[in-house]
Amino acid sequence: MSSGFVRNNINQFAVVYRLADFLLIQLSLMLAASIHPTALSVHYQLIGLIGCTAYLLCAELFWLYRSWRAGTTKEILFYTVFSWAISAVIVLGFLFMTKTSSDYSRTILTTWMLLSPVALCLWRIGMRYFLFHVRRRGYNTxxxxxxxxxxxxxxxxxxxxxxxxxxxxxxxxxxxxxxxxxxxxxxxxxxxxxxxxxxxxxxxxxxxxxxxxxxxxxxxxxxxxxxxxxxxxxxxxxxxxxxYNLVHSRLCNVGQMQTISVFDTPMRGATIAVKRLEDIFLSLAILSVIALPMLIIALAIKLTSKGPVIFKQNRYGVDGKKIRVWKFRSMTVTENGDQVTQATQNDSRVTKVGAFIRKTSLDELPQFFNVLQGKMSVVGPRPHAVAHNEMYRKTVKYYMLRHRIKPGITGWAQVNGWRGETDTLEKMQMRVKYDLDYIRNWSLWFDFKIVLFTFAKGFVGKNVY
CATH class of the missing domain: 3.40.50.20 (Rossmann fold)
Structure with a gap:
């Protein structure tokens, strides 16, 4: 962007933050060694340098050194801890690959890895509220x-x-x-x-x-x-x-001319890898917990009604490409054509087991395998049947912009109550509104909040039949 009319704003405090982070990580290592008296040999100095370098790179990746004047404290702390967690994994990976873990005290390493994020977070909270205080008093304005x-x-x-x-x-x-x-x-x-x-x-x-x-x-x-x-x-x-309904707009370059992409995706460069790692980690962790319940549900479906246990339906994925979404079969029919009738209250097509798993969203559990396949994400706009897509794209503004990112098992619309039957156009409009709001404001912190909200209130809904 340096050659264009618009230039990126650089946070003037960024150098101070980088230097402070470097010193705090090193001081945390020295403090850990002093608590468990050990001389800081060249081996410890090496992993200290690796930890600092990895953290600074991760912090850059998550824009931790940008201006946070209008950001939230929770978001800052989340990315600080997340950056350090990745750095700690890199340090441990280095020790494993070089077979040098026996050269280090596990107690010192553990203490260092716990002290560092605490120090980094406390420093940021202190600096943030100091700046807030001086600005409210009329300074630095x-x-x-x-x-x-x-x-x-x-x-x-x-x-x-x-x-x-x-x-x-x-x-x-x-x-x-x-x-x-x-x-x-x-x-x-x-x-x-x-x-x-x-x-x-x-x-x-x-x-x-x-x-x-x-x-x-x-x-x-x-x-x-x-x-x-x-x-x-x-x-x-x-x-x-x-x-206009901008979706993650950004500045682009065509030669020396700058343009504005108005219907873009937040999944660019490193964010694609970060989102994918998030999906793999969450889906594997959740599947390890729900494996037995899934087996019980599969047996209940097989023993109580005729038909396959898994229902595979065509839906639209990222960029509007068709994908096959897996669900536990909850109906006596498996509609997957040009006409798909939404389930309604007291729908005769819903089986006894199906009524329970639909109400509690347990029918969606097989979609964690779709996540591992890379067709879906844990968090994102819920995918609709192709027939419903073709209907709503003609009646709901910006409907197809939902497909700028991968569809998800849970989403911002669902945790805000817009899940289940969409028997009115207004309900679908509200769902799309929240989906676009998610795409526009996507971040790891946003995904983290949605997952927490899903566990708190997102499994059931009054419009789910």
């Missing part, structure tokens, strides 16, 4: 001017109000239109015409400018950017993209 009073500006104002720890303080709003025509919110100051904003910047009264003029006013936007290009203010252009 940025004076902000907004050019353009419209719906985009109102959304921006709400976001800044919801996140006071960012340190952004709105000084004034500027617009060329008459004040009587502007939806100026209570407590906000209209600083005058746009020329007044340029003057305020030149006088050093504004540190940052947010331009929220509509994209249709491209000539005026160009004029304002040209004027601000002769100042030292940091300028942000906020296009009114929120009127």
């Amino acid at each position: 940025r004076s902000v001017g907004i050019i353009g009073m419209n719906d985009t500006a109102l959304e921006l104002i709400k976001e800044l109000a919801r996140n006071p720890e960012t340190g952004f303080r709105i000084a004034a709003i500027y617009d060329d239109r008459d004040e009587s025509r502007l939806p100026v919110p209570a407590g906000m100051t209209l600083g005058g015409k746009i020329d007044q904003a340029i003057k305020a910047v030149n006088e050093g009264k504004l540190d940052q400018i947010f331009i929220t003029l509509p994209m249709t006013a491209n000539k005026r936007v160009e004029q304002v950017l040209h004027q601000l290009g002769d100042t030292n203010a940091e300028v942000h252009f906020v296009p009114n993209f929120f009127v």
Whole structure:
């Protein structure tokens, strides 16, 4: 992006964080050795260096050194611990591959691997709340001017109000239109015409400018950017993209020209491998627990009704490609054609065993094998029968964007109550809304929350028949 018009923002504290992390990991190793008196030989120095290097690389991978002004503390701690967990596995893998584990004290290694994440988390919490404190007291803040009073500006104002720890303080709003025509919110100051904003910047009264003029006013936007290009203010252009249903948009390059991908996928580069490792680990762990219950369910189905134990149905996977999804058979029919009738309350096609396993979602358990096959994920939008896809893609806006990532066994829509029968168009619209929200905001932390919510409330639902 360095050659384009838009450049990435670099967190000025990133170097401090990297240095602090390096020192804390090394100090944790020294403390572990002092608790269990042992000289820090070159062997310990080597694994200390490996642990630090692995952690710094993992932290970079999960963007831990980006600006967290608007991020959550839980998310920061999650990625800190997760990065260290991977680093610990790398260290243990090194000891195993080099057959040098006998050269180290297991007590010291265990103590080090427990002390390090605690130190890393405490340091981050302390630094984070220190910055929050100083910003609330008026230090480390940025004076902000907004050019353009419209719906985009109102959304921006709400976001800044919801996140006071960012340190952004709105000084004034500027617009060329008459004040009587502007939806100026209570407590906000209209600083005058746009020329007044340029003057305020030149006088050093504004540190940052947010331009929220509509994209249709491209000539005026160009004029304002040209004027601000002769100042030292940091300028942000906020296009009114929120009127569109963007799905994980990102900046791209075509030669020297920058474009914006509006219907993209969060699964790019290393995130594909991370998501796949998450799926393999979770599916293997869960299958080891549910193997016996699955055997009991299979026997119950076989002994109580005619037909196969496993029902394989065509559904759409990532990028709209057809996949075969496995389920325990819960009906007397196995519909898989152009017409598939959804199960309704007191549906005569549902078997006695089927009624129970559908209500408790136990019929979905074989899909963990689909996850191991790589066709599905543990967390993602629920896949629908092909017949239902073809029907809803014509009636629900952006329906097919659900397929930008792999379908999942559980999802954001399901834990929010939108599972089971979709007997009205509004129900499907709400399901799609939550599915797109998941794709737009995907992260490992988001997946972790959904898994926890699924165990807490996601197995049953009032609309599941």
